[in-house]
Amino acid sequence: MVMKPMKQNRKVFVLANGKTVIEKRSKAPLVAVLLIIAAVVSGKVTGFDFYVLVTRISYFFVMIGDMFPPDWGYMSAVWTPLLDTIKMSLLGSAIGALLCIPAAMLASSNLVKAKAVTAFFKFFFSVVRTLPTLVVALIATYVFGLGTLAGTVAIAVFTFAYCGKILYEQIETVDMGAHEALEALGMGRLSAIRHSVWPQVLPSFLSTVLFCFEGNVRYASILGYVGAGGLGIILNEKIGWREYPRVGMILIALFIAVVAIESLSSWLRKKLT
Amino acid sequence: MDDIKLTPAETLSKEPRRWIATLLAVLAAVILAAWSSSALESNSTGGAGLSVAKGIILGILHPTTDILFTLGQNGIPYLLLETMCIAFLGTLVGAVISIPFAFLGAGNIVSKPVAVVFRVIVMAIRTVPSFVYGLMFIMVTGPGAFAGLLTMSVCSVGMLSKMFIETIEDLDKGILESLSASGCNLFDKIRYGIIPQLMPSFASTLIYRFDMNLRDATVLGIVGAGGIGAPLIFAMNSYRWNDVGAILLGLVVLVLLVEWFSSKLRTKLMRG
DSSP states (O other), X not given: OOOOOOSSOOOEEEOTTSOEEEOOOOOHHHHHHHHHHHHHHHHHHHTOOHXXXXXHTHHHHHHHHHTOSOOGGGHHXXXXXXXXXXXXXXXXXXXXXXXXXHHHHHHOTTTOOOXXXXXXXXXXXXXXXXXXXXXXXXXXXXXXXXXXXXXXHHHHHHHHHHHHHHHHHHHHTSOOHHHHHHHHTTOOHXXXXXXXXXXXXXXXXXXXXXXXXXXXXHHHHHHGGGTOSSHHHHHHHHHHTTOHHHHHHHHHHHHHHHHHHHHHHHHHHHHHO | OOOOOOOHHHHHHTSOOOHHHXXXXXXXXXXXXXXXXXXXXXOOOTTHHHHHHHHHHHHHHSOOSHHHHOOSTTSXXXXXXXXXXXXXXXXHHHHHHHHHHHHHHOTTTSOHHHHHHHHHHHHXXXXXXXXXXXXXXXXXXXXXXXXXXXXXXXXXXXXXXXXXXXXXXXXXXXXXXXXXXXXXXXXXXXXXXXXXXXHHHHHHHHHHHHHHHHHHHHHHHHTTOSSSHHHHHXXXXXXXXXXXXXXXXXXXXXXXXXXXHHXXXXXXXXXO
């Protein structure tokens, strides 16, 4: 073996069998320079200003301070919107999860042989997932009127895209042996899928839906901002009127609800897997 | 040995029967759905909804092309650049804030009660809806991209620290022990024992979060915190659906591109 002259002072190791191993060139400096350039450009574009941040950050904490102690008496008015938010996300997640099953089956390349069909449905899922939920909610309020129905539709659309994408990825990694065996024994396509593919993906699909539901509860509280029902409406109203103790009460109620739902759903998800 | 006939009907009849559990689960789902549908109410305008929807969809499908390619401050390319900058710096600042939270919330670094306290704090930070942070930061900096950046960073803290904590708790302590056995000091241990273990996973989390922030950036627009959200909401509130179509087109293309690129990058990071 001929040693080539080294241009850089990279480490060269000579192994016991006489082979040489050259240390790989590190990409870290290049990445660091790119990151610094990106950060500087972003700072310029967004007008990042340390001076303003340091001198005025106290206003942020003043607002948080005003939220305590919260207005406990206001809780009676929080119950209905809070339950509305939970109901919206529950129903929206259920509808979205049901609707995404057939579409996800059409998008998985091991169930549908036609490339054009799977490519179309995959692209459809990506585009729907990119649409901001808030925009969907705002459009829904124009179509269905102000209220929780619009929020439910927006959540259903988001859940459809999110769960659908994960479902078709799971279907594509399924072991197809059982499916082929059932088909070879003369079973129809759909019932073969029902008895071989479906049991394999069901637990993880349910766990995905539950996870999505958790996120939806948190997201549903934003939707009220565009008039799509739930907690967001009163939250926006109270911030507008600067009734910060009431804002604090709403946020505490939301926090407790989210923690309760998350622990329930993570317990269920542990049981599923 | 028994004769086993392998007809599908016979094999299927041996499938484990869990119909009680299935029935209960379905029943629970139906009851929950019925309960939650009680909240459905809308001030619908009767049959007008369909024609409204048709108008909106037609408008969105015919995007205005001239704002799509103008390079000024109001053109979509600049707005997209601003949105990307907000998402990028927001992720970076969020990472800086969440690293101490992550170390203080990891059960193998600090004692259990301390870790629990910091996890609850992280969870509380995560619960507050993003537009509330947006409105709060506008009080600090005034409306504009700077407020959006700060909002993004605080909103990222929840998820980032949660993922960071998981990575830190997976740290292989054996490496640290062997490093100290061979006489390395604390700095060496951090440099050669901890950072190489955490770096790929942290970087992957950050790229993923950048992806999400880009998608969530429209939320900021509605409170006036910069980016492409504000023009989008203005266009929607004044029923300029062609402009909405143009903005959405730009946003969708950008997000899809970034998503494709970031998933490539993350698989590369994960494989080392």
